[in-house]
Amino acid sequence: MATPIESPSTTVAETDVTDDPEAVTPPTDDLTSDERALLVDNLRYVLDGRWRATRDLVRESADRSDLLPDPSRTLDEARTRILAEMRELAQNGFAAAGFAADHGGSGDVGASITAIEMLGYADLSLMVKAGVQWGLFGGAVENLGTARHHDRYVTAIINLDLLGCFAMTETGHGSNVQALETTATYDAATEEFVIDSPTPSARKDYIGGAAEHAQVAAVFAQLITGGPGEEPSSRGVHCFVVPIRDENGDDLPGVTTSDCGYKGGLAGVDNGRITFDQVRVPAENLLNRYADVEADGTYTSPIENPNRRFFTMLGTLIRGRVSVAATAGAAGRKALTLATRYGLVRKQFEAPEGTDEIVVMDYLAHQRKLLPLIAKSYAIACAQNELTSELHEVQSGSAGSGPDGRPADDSDAGRQRQLESDAAGLKAYATWHASHTINVCREACGGAGYLDENQLSIMRGDIDVFTTFEGDNTVLTQLVGKELLSAYADDVQGLSTAGWVRFVVGMARDVVVEKTAARQVVQTLLEGSDEDTEKSNLTNRGTQIRLFRNREDHLIRTCAQRLRVALDDGNDAFEVFNNAQDHLLKVGRARTERVVLEAFIQAINDCDSRSAAEVLGKVCDLFVYSALESDLSWFLMHRQVSVERAKAIRRGVNELCTELRPHARSLVDAFGVPEELLGAAMLSNG
């Protein structure tokens, strides 16, 4: 990958000259304004990744302050406004990329996700609403449906002639999707499915679009059918297209929708509830890519194992999860841009000599609040780019499924599985980071940060639910750990926790620590570093990777061992699992952090600009040092770092903050948040 022409983009340079708050304070770095603009361009090139053209298109079209959330809107007004914005997006062809060319789209999954991510710079309600329509609902039709659904629905979904919602979660079941209670019973007499909510807890809940706008729902329900002479039985969760509203917006017969009302944020998204009372839909409304019901009620599926079938279906839907992770990254970057810019104009307490007060960004405590979060945001952005790219590859067919809907071969199945685990891990890691970051940014701006006119408080409310929707972060992190410990074994999915423990304990010991092959750059760096991490300099990239890898390996090994010993001692398998749950979660976190680091290193390695790579190297060091610092007790307890090195790590964070302080503005400028979306009174009030 090549960086752009090594000359400053004039647009960026001009913006900076007229608008740079640092211009009013003595310059704190040695770069000329041209050099700085060039640095920003090159940093942005790295961050923007493969779909940088898409990013620039969205930047250009979204550079409008009227896209920002307006807290004075009523709930109704906010919802209406977001729908209007979505229609505008549709008119501009925003959604086509997410659907295959032969279904009526333009077939660029990566561009589709990147475009949705960029909405995170404008309004998270818009992103969620768009994500529901095109990512979740559209994605279900696209990935679980067949030609009859694609022909009938996809164009209408793209241009918003058909508004849909994604009715998976129920009042009683969120994380445990296999236990959903809604039923879809096949009636051979009429060749229909009867959709029903048998209990109060079967009510579909928190469904974006269900309160007002959605005309149809992709309903996840237990499919109940039997062939001739066969007792009807449940075949597990499948997805059905169910109309819920007529043209006037009234509930169709048997459908009862209601409104979730006010929420902690995302005012523009009309979350609602749906219950079904024996609602009949034609048999063809079953999204039948992975399973079908013949006219006589006979159930067929190319995937025999019900658990495998279920998880294959779910697996095609990870686009939503990937988009959520990506958008959280964008939201965090925007918050850091606002807080850093404020930190560069806000002064408080007099300088030691003279009457002028000190810019708060010059305080170590303030640097320590913001700079490590900026560093982590860089690392996450690079990992996100890789994840989006991998999803693109897998879903674009090169590593796709065979004609029967099953992965073409085992290596593809493994790749899909790996992708799902990486998506789960990064979704949790990135959304927790975003939620924490926006909170810290709000605090770093004091009272100003609490005023909606400065956006951070709105973003804080909006981002909050990202940590628990599209997969609860704790459950997802645990999933990563479970996959690692059971070496992605197929038969593990769908096992109870106790069953999973028994499986892991029965596994061959060495399978457990197997890992995906290291990429070339990582291999090279590892080879160039001492196996004894204490002997290498801590800024040695190979040593950094080694520390992260050693932690992951150690945690996996000891977790497996712990389960084995506990079960051998005759303990109840659930208790064995439960007592090790924090250990398992730590496995998941350590794994994801290692993946994030290696992606960041790859991106730096691919960067052709020496000055940008140099700054990125410092940013990477700060990411590593602060990651080590926040888990220092583990490294010390497991003698992975010495006490002396631990102290050096704490000092190192401070030193790196000081070194990166002059680049603070450049680092956030490189995020490329459109200027109009950074409207905040505090940035002009000082």
Add this chain to the structure above:
Amino acid sequence: MATPIESPSTTVAETDVTDDPEAVTPPTDDLTSDERALLVDNLRYVLDGRWRATRDLVRESADRSDLLPDPSRTLDEARTRILAEMRELAQNGFAAAGFAADHGGSGDVGASITAIEMLGYADLSLMVKAGVQWGLFGGAVENLGTARHHDRYVTAIINLDLLGCFAMTETGHGSNVQALETTATYDAATEEFVIDSPTPSARKDYIGGAAEHAQVAAVFAQLITGGPGEEPSSRGVHCFVVPIRDENGDDLPGVTTSDCGYKGGLAGVDNGRITFDQVRVPAENLLNRYADVEADGTYTSPIENPNRRFFTMLGTLIRGRVSVAATAGAAGRKALTLATRYGLVRKQFEAPEGTDEIVVMDYLAHQRKLLPLIAKSYAIACAQNELTSELHEVQSGSAGSGPDGRPADDSDAGRQRQLESDAAGLKAYATWHASHTINVCREACGGAGYLDENQLSIMRGDIDVFTTFEGDNTVLTQLVGKELLSAYADDVQGLSTAGWVRFVVGMARDVVVEKTAARQVVQTLLEGSDEDTEKSNLTNRGTQIRLFRNREDHLIRTCAQRLRVALDDGNDAFEVFNNAQDHLLKVGRARTERVVLEAFIQAINDCDSRSAAEVLGKVCDLFVYSALESDLSWFLMHRQVSVERAKAIRRGVNELCTELRPHARSLVDAFGVPEELLGAAMLSNG
């Protein structure tokens, strides 16, 4: 202190029988319902502390769901509603306790703060609005004014005939109050002060009440005056009563108010801005307890040193800070009650055997989310009770100031100074805890937690600003550290950071580590424990105290040493300070945590119920273990715990979670949040 009669309160028992969600699941502890009710009563007795009668009064009158925030209200409606609720409080004599009997109140400072704290169970907007009127504005008149102000204003403040606001913060200055820009220039010709905002950044900002309701403002401004033949000069920040609105609510001549508009929460509080253009007020409007201006412009004050004068004035205003800390504690306890109750009804994922799913509170990861926060909330509640009590003593005159406004003697001055530092430390510690806790509780309730109908999302928005108003938490934590390092020396206040460094470095070394004498129970426990902490069991209370004290002492000593060495090396004093800022903050946090632990231990020691004391002992252990766990790297790096002990601490947190799990419901019931204020649809939906 005696606990109440050792028999269950029937009210509590009845509530539990009809309403206990645990009733539908197999009982997880061995207590009968009577025993449980008694335990809850006794735990509550400890938590309620000295002003338990006040707590019960507020509980009784606030047990109304109509007091809960209603997100469907417009900003106007929310403000109007809160004002109406405040008028109701006033009618019921809510505010009298905060004012001296001879000023028109009933003179019970502790009761006044406790009552405000209890509003945190209902609506944080109400607490803030009440806190502004009676705590901040009323407190300024009460504590900075003299008879002429008390006679004229106090009754009207109590009964809301006069609505005021507290106009300290400016757009340009929050933490650095000494640098406020608003001026109050004395005009001897008319015997008036001229209040003026000379610059845009002098605008009063974020002022609760300024947007709509306040008729007058307590304005903090630089007093400029000179006696006959003397050049007028600034005498530092003083406080003035300035009318801002007429009877119609219109701005008075020269006053311009505006509205801060929508915020991240606290919808019922009308925060606004005020600028003054040469506004004239009579000389008597100077709150002149600590300084006065004679008719001819001569400035007089019983406190000669301007810094000391300024900090003495500020010091009398800590009631607001103490109330904010107290209320944050209440809000955190309410959130934990909601999340714990939900965790006891919400099930997810099947049990290993059988078809029933597992109550999420039975997962270790869920216990680890909530139980350590419950434990910390207990500890903080005990520390808060002590702080409120100490404030009561100091402000009730037994340790009060002499007739000239100065502390009666040096020991009283020291006590006041200590109180201010403790209030700063606990405010930061408790509000960060509350903000974090409410966030974790929201996440622990998943999608349900995000719906306003379940309150947590509203509380999350409301609590957010508590970490930065009434003193930014980082600045306050630093203040604690600075006070410790400079041994509360009087001449340090008002020094620049660089000046402070030079002072500390010049101090006698042993003064630095001096600490307030240990209380008896702590002394006894220390004597009964081994000086080598590794040799004692970690559940030994003396060992726990020793670990916390050793950390504090070590941090203070090494911080002083670090400053000394760095300055000796000829470095710039501000840089020396800045490089050690994280160290200094750590001093502040460690100190506060030690104070919190000792207060908790004191409360357990005072508890007469054996069963309650036993449970509290476990709770205290969990507080200690998780506090140690979250700072484990420090303890390891400084060889205060061994690697083996560190591992035992991690294990210990898990084990204590398991041990306390059966008491989860009792622990939150003991918080005594009125049942009607726990309205949350998720608790009935399951």
